[in-house]
Every structure is written in structure tokens, then in C-alpha cells.
């Protein structure tokens with residue numbers, strides 16, 4: 001019988017902070033601008049220049065720490081991490097080392113080890129076939145990214161499955177987005193994730209040898225990379241081989257993991273305290289300012305949507321984990337909060353029509369309009385099917401749903417309308433067999449009759465009301 | 476002409492401010508002398524006087540300034556004495572240089588120095604040694620040897636340099652001029668090409684104490700570009716004190732006895748007698764950890780330097796020796812660009828920071844540093860100033876110590892404890908020994924510069940040192 005293995009996964013996440021300027025100089029942050037247009041003597045590492053810490057980046061760091069329930073260090077230190085590489089103009093990266101800004105905390109089921117501040121490296125582009133520095137014809141450097149403020153969030157090894165890792169990263173991303181500290185865009189590299197992976201026999205308390213996975217720059221790649229590595233490690237162990245501690249590069253095209261050349265990773269970074277900076281002291285005011293900026297986080301928001309507004313857990317998470325959906329939803333409730341569940345159910349309808357990545361606030365449908373439409377459905381002023389058409393029209397043209405319903409005569413037909421009774425009578429006449437079955441209590445037979453009515457009324461009638469009236473008429 | 480050159484900078488500034496001396500004439504007089512420099516004190520000299528007169532009422536009166544090569548000056552070669560920065564012209568100007576220019580001290584030229592300020596004789600310059608104007612077969616001291624020699628020889632009215640372990644005070648002593656290392660953080664380091672960031676400080680090298688006070692007054696102040704700079708408490712007034720009544724001098728036995736050349740010790744003791752006659756009390760004191768200062772210094776400074784000098788990699792500026800791959804390009808560039816002493820210190824520092832050695836070397840050195848600061852704190856409870864000889868010996872002959880780095884490092888024996896403690900210290904000429912100048916050092920608590928300069932001024936008046944021989 002073969003041994004069963006349990007994966008143990010920890011994540012290291014680099015987050016570019018959405019400050020206006022870089023970590024240690026006054027250059028604007030940029031993405032996609034022409035190379036080397038956002039540089040100055042400081043971020044180019046020119047002789048004689050000195051770093052000055054970005055107060056906004058510290059504020060964001062404290063904010064993240066508070067959101068994760070971390071201990072905020074009253075006094076933390078910056079170190080120099082020394083290594084030679086063309087993307088590192090000073091020959092060292094300024095990073096926090098043994099005394100980070102934040103320690104401990106948790107998000108969901110995962111404990112946080114630490115959160116620290118550092119600066120991003122510049123971007124190296126290798127011209128040539130390999131795309132790697134070794135074997136390239138030449139390399140060019142774009143210093144626009146160099147010095148961008150980063151936080152590195154390191155989790156404890158609390159994750160045990162690839163999809164769990166992916167889901168947790170989604171929650172972290174939602175949390176950071178909600179805090180407003182980063183664009184958290186994996187495509188653009190403002191959110192980057194490495195994973196430490198090991199496996200151990202189920203029941204064992206000891207950790208196996210871990211490998212570090214790099215270059216998983218999407219949620220899918222993270223899940224696939226971790227899955228591939230778990231399978232690789234289990235395969236090794238099952239064939240009696242040992243897992244080597246190494247850094248692996250994930251190639252999403254082939255799902256293969258290749259070791260980084262040892263030359264690229266064998267470093268003695270010779271950390272020592274950065275003498276150009278004074279210790280970072282977080283004052284009571286700084287703490288309070290971050291506390292005041294601490295928005296309600298996605299996990300708490302989902303819980304509130306569920307418990308106070310009565311949403312189903314899936315719907316609550318769907319809205320809360322995408323900040324822009326949650327915000328849109330709450331604005332709609334502010335306009336008409338009579339039936340939060342119905343309003344919530346209309347958001348996915350809207351998302352379906354505007355595209356799953358679009359921000360509804362940018363669409364032509366105002367939250368007030370959506371709330372009105374949902375209210376009309378609740379009040380049976382408009383039937384669900386007709387309301388869907390109204391929404392399609394709102395997405396295309398904007399406007400007030402009430403006006404659209406009136407102008408197009410889409411209002412619900414009710415029993416009071418002679419028209420509806422007449423149509424129901426025609427439906428019964430058209431299918432007497434079905435009518436007879438309904439009369440005998442077989443409600444499954446009501447379907448074709450209702451369908452007839454809906455077709456005739458172009459969806460303007462309320463399904464429940466029609467069913468009730470049919471039963472009444474077949475008497 | 477020779478009259479002009481014999482004016483101190485303060486005297487010259489007074490005349491230009493009064494309209495009795497044309498600053499352009501003054502600038503040209505020094506420019507011509509600097510251009511004809513035979514001491515190799517300058518690495519670059521201005522072609523012309525700055526356009527237009529100094530701003531009305533500019534306190535420094537348009538008196539031209541010699542600036543150590545490692546201060547970045549926009550568009551002007553700033554090579555820090557290193558071949559790896561040959562021809563490098565920065566796109567910006569160091570804060571202190573800009574402040575001094577704004578105060579009315581225009582740039583006369585850049586002065587030679589030990590490469591990246593690593594040295595005590597100026598023989599480590601990538602641009603050749605500087606000669607001592609008192610005896611051209613001797614060194615001027617270092618690393619600010621070009622600035623010291625230029626001021627002593629009357630090639631510049633005044634100059635600025637940097638001090639990391641004695642690099643202002645020791646050459647000032649060996650050249651018979653005044654050199655002040657301010658409190659760490661008093662002057663901005665922005666634009667100073669770094670040697671050891673936690674120790675480097677800019678300071679004046681001048682003909683007398685008054686000139687030093689004038690320059691210092693325009694160098695100090697918090698700079699938002701330097702997080703380690705601090706607002707200076709109070710102002711630097713021109714020194715006027717004629718006596719030392721009630722001033723307590725402490726003479727640390729560790730720094731004023733063994734290993735000091737007899738002629739230097741004689742001059743030191745004579746100066747102490749003079750101080751007593753001016754009303755000072757002179758008592759022995761103790762800095763128990765001072766003998767370890769040199770060891771701590773030669774771990775901390777190279778460790779910081781090993782990181783500070785990593786940026787000279789041939790990628791963006793300065794020298795690049797092309798090679799087929801990256802590692803070879805780094806290796807060839809740095810092998811060709813750095814001199815032997817710089818390489819030695821990069822290796823020392825790299826080793827001291829290496830994993831497994833950090834605690835034993837860098838960590839221990841930092842602890843010693845804390846103890847030395849504590850020693851000074853304790854002494855200053857009972858004394859106003861600590862006084863020592865500045866250098867254990869007078870100017871030595873070129874090549875005399877180059878074969879033995881450890882002997883060379885002993886130059887800094889008396890000057891290294893103060894930067895480790897971050898406190899200010901000034902060296903003034905106390906006389907001649909066998910025809911060569913001797914320096915007398917006073918050190919005070921952090922931000923005691925005004926009191927320090929006052930005491931130095933009182934001594935200076937009493938000593939009456941005549942440095943004119945070096946200008947002939």
C-alpha cells in the first residue's frame with residue numbers, strides 16, 4: 001500500500017504599493033511609459049545620492065499590517081541586501097530584514113509570518129533567444145520600475161492544496177484592493193507570488209524538504225505550478241528519491257518546473273543595517289491614521305452581507321471579494337434597500353451583460369436604476385423576464401427603468417387586466433388535456449399553459465400569478 | 476598679489492563686502508595660482524570666474540572655494556580620486572557645495588584625494604600623490620590631502636573636505652591649517668560620494684579658526700535629501716573668546732602617550748601649558764575603549780564601503796571594460812578601476828559581513844563603537860573637551876608607509892574615536908617640529924561646535940602659528 005502525502009504550502013507575495021512616488025525618491029510611479037523616463041539620480045544609484053523613505057508607503061504598510069491583525073513594530077529597521085545584478089543600480093536592495101514593520105497576524109485560515117517594506121528592482125530585458133541573461137545577445141535595463149515601493153507578505157505554511165492556495169490568494173488580493181494600497185494586478189506584476197512547497201506523509205508533523213516556485217504570475221498558474229510541484233515531489237518520494245532544496249521556475253506553457261541555475265541563486269546577501277536611513281518609528285499618530293483608513297475588509301463584508309442582509313454565502317462572497325461589486329451593491333441598497341436579496345441577485349445579471357472584469361460603476365446603469373428595477377420586480381410591477389430586457393436596454397442606453405417600462409409597455413399584466421384573463425382562457429382552450437390534468441391536481445401539467453401565456457404576453461406576466469389564475473380558471 | 480594671498484578668507488570677504496576688493500580679481504588671483512599648482516592638489520580648476528558678482532551682501536563675499544573631488548558638482552568632474560569615475564560629471568550638486576555657493580563661495584576647483592577617501596597620505600589617489608607644501612618630499616596627509624595642501628600653499632583661500640576616520644583633521648595637522656569634523660548629521664551628506672555612510676562628514680579646511688566658523692555656518696542644517704542630517708541647535712557665531720577661564724580639558728591617557736612622536740608630544744604639552752595660562756584646567760581622563768577604536772573602525776568602514784562601492788559596476792556610468800559576459804565585465808571593470816587599497820577594503824568589508832562572520836566582526840565592532848560613545852559621554856560629564864595630538868607624527872616621506880598598510884592605519888589612531896562616537900573635533904596648528912607642522916585636536920560633545928571653535932580660537936590667538944612659509 002502506498003503512502004498518502006499531504007502538501008504543505010506557504011506563499012511569499014510581493015505587492016507594489018500604489019503610492020504616487022517611488023520608495024526612496026520623488027519619481028512618479030509608472031507602468032507602460034517609455035523606458036527610463038521616470039528616473040532621477042537617487043533611483044539610478046548615482047554616486048553621492050541618498051534614500052529618503054516614502055511616508056505614504058509606510059502608511060500603506062501599517063494599513064496592511066492592521067488589516068492582517070499583525071503586530072506593528074514601533075521601531076523597525078532597513079537593511080542592505082547585497083548582490084550584483086544590472087537591475088540593481090546600487091548593488092544592494094534596501095529591504096527590511098530582522099526587524100520587519102509587521103509580524104504575525106492572519107487572514108482567513110492562514111497565519112501571516114511577517115510583512116515588510118522594500119524597493120523593487122529595475123526591469124531587465126534580455127535581447128536574444130533564451131530570454132534569460134545567460135546566453136542573451138545583450139541586455140537592456142529600464143529603471144522606471146526601479147525603486148517602486150513593495151511590501152512582501154510571507155505566510156506560514158498553512159495551506160494544503162493548490163486550489164486552496166489559489167482561493168486564499170484571491171482573498172488576499174481582494175483585501176489589498178479593498179484597502180486601496182495596490183492595483184494588485186498579476187498581469188502587470190503589481191501582485192507577484194512565489195510558493196514554498198513540500199510534502200509529507202499524512203499524519204507526520206515534520207516538514208519535508210521544500211522547494212521555492214517562482215514566476216506564477218496568475219491565479220491559474222499558481223494553482224497549476226503548485227499542483228505540478230506536488231506531483232513531482234510525491235513522484236520522487238514514491239520512487240525512493242529525495243527532494244532537493246532548490247528554486248524552480250514554472251513554465252506555464254509546458255507545466256514544467258526547471259531549476260534556476262545555481263549561479264543565479266547562490267548568494268550570501270551580507271545583510272547589514274542601512275546606514276543612510278534612520279530606524280522607522282511608527283508613532284501613535286501614524287497608527288491612528290492607518291486605523292482611520294482601515295476599510296471594512298472583504299471577509300468581514302461577506303459575513304455582514306450574509307448575516308445582516310440575508311444573502312446566500314456564495315452570493316455574499318461574490319459581491320464582497322470584488323470590492324467594486326460590493327461598493328456598487330451598497331450604493332444600490334442606499335437607493336432602495338427594501339429587498340437586499342433581490343438587489344443582490346440582479347448584480348450578476350448586470351455583470352453578465354457588461355463583462356465579468358468590468359466595473360459596474362463605469363457602466364451606464366446607475367446603482368439607483370438597478371435598485372429601482374429590482375424593487376419593481378419585488379413589487380411585481382414588472383415580470384422577471386421583462387425586467388431582464390429592461391436591464392439589457394439600461395446597459396446599452398442608460399436611463400430610468402420606470403420610463404423604459406412605461407414607454408415600452410412592459411409593465412406586469414395582472415388579474416385586474418382583462419387582457420390577462422382572456423389570454424389564460426385561450427391557453428386553456430388551446431390545450432384542454434393539460435387543463436384537465438391541472439384541474440385534477442397534477443401541477444406538472446401547468447408548464448405548457450404558463451408558457452403559452454408568457455409567449456402571448458411577451459413575458460410581461462408574473463409566472464406565479466399566472467399559475468394561480470390558471471388553477472382558478474380550470475376550477 | 477602676495478598681499479591678496481596673505482589675507483585670510485574672512486579678511487578677504489570683509490573687503491569684498493565693503494566694496495574695497497573686487498571679487499573677480501580675488502577669484503582670478505587664486506584661479507591663476509590653482510592652475511599653476513605644482514603640488515598636484517587640484518584635479519580640476521575653473522576656467523573663468525563665475526559670471527556676475529556674488530549676491531548683494533553674500534556673507535562669504537565671493538571668496539572662492541576648493542572642494543574635495545568626492546563632492547558632486549554639476550557638470551564638473553567628480554571622480555572621488557578614482558579611475559573608475561574618470562571623467563564622471565554628475566547631473567547635480569552636493570547640498571553643502573550648493574549652500575556654500577549660495578552663501579557666496581564660488582567653486583574654484585576640485586581637489587585631489589585618496590581614492591574614495593581611503594587613505595591617510597593621499598598616495599592612494601588614482602590621479603597621483605599630493606605633495607606637502609612645507610616639504611615636497613613629504614605627504615600632505617589624507618584623505619583630504621588636496622584640500623589641505625591647497626589651503627596651506629595659498630592655492631585656495633579655503634576648502635572643504637570630508638572626514639571619516641580623520642580625513643579632515645589629519646591632513647590639516649600635517650599641512651599646518653585648521654580642520655573641523657562636525658557632529659555626525661550636522662551637515663548633509665547628499666552629493667558626497669560615500670565611503671562609510673555612518674561616519675562620513677563634510678567639514679572645512681581653513682587657514683584659521685574664524686574661516687572655519689564662517690564656512691561651517693553655511694554648511695550645517697537639515698537636508699530633506701539626507702535622512703541622517705539634523706537641524707543644528709543654535710547658530711555658529713564667529714569665535715571671539717580670548718581666554719579659557721573655567722574650561723576643563725581632559726587628556727585621555729590612551730591617546731596622548733605611547734606611540735606619539737616625541738616632537739609631536741612636546742608641542743602638545745606646550746599647548747596644554749598655554750591652555751592653563753589662559754585659565755583652562757587640564758586633567759587626565761580615560762577613554763578605556765579608545766585603543767580598540769582603530770580595530771572597530773577598520774571593520775565598520777570597510778563593511779559599509781563594500782556596499783557603497785558596489786554601484787561602480789560598469790553598467791551605468793564611469794569605467795566599463797567590455798567582456799563577453801556579465802560577470803567578466805564586472806570583474807574586469809572593477810579590477811581595472813579600483814586601486815589596491817580600495818580593493819583591500821572591499822575585501823575586508825565583504826569578509827566582515829559574510830554569513831558566519833558577521834557577528835564576530837561587524838557585530839562586535841558595532842558593540843565597541845557603542846562603548847566608545849559611552850566612554851566619551853562619561854568623560855564629558857567632568858570635562859568640556861577631550862584634547863589629544865591630532866596625528867601621532869608629522870608629515871612623513873612619500874612612500875615611507877605604503878608598503879605596510881597597518882602602519883598607515885595608525886595615522887588615524889587619535890582621530891578615529893570621535894567619528895565612531897559621532898562627535899565634533901577640530902585640529903589647529905600648535906607649532907612646528909623639525910620644521911613640520913603639528914596638530915592639536917579638541918573634541919567636544921555632539922553639537923558643541925560653537926564652544927569648540929571658541930576654545931580653538933583662544934588657543935590659536937595664544938599660539939600665534941605662522942603658516943606663511945608654506946605659501947611662498
Ligand SMILES: [Zn+2]
Pocket residue numbers: 022025026027038039040041042043044147
Ligand atoms: Zn527617482
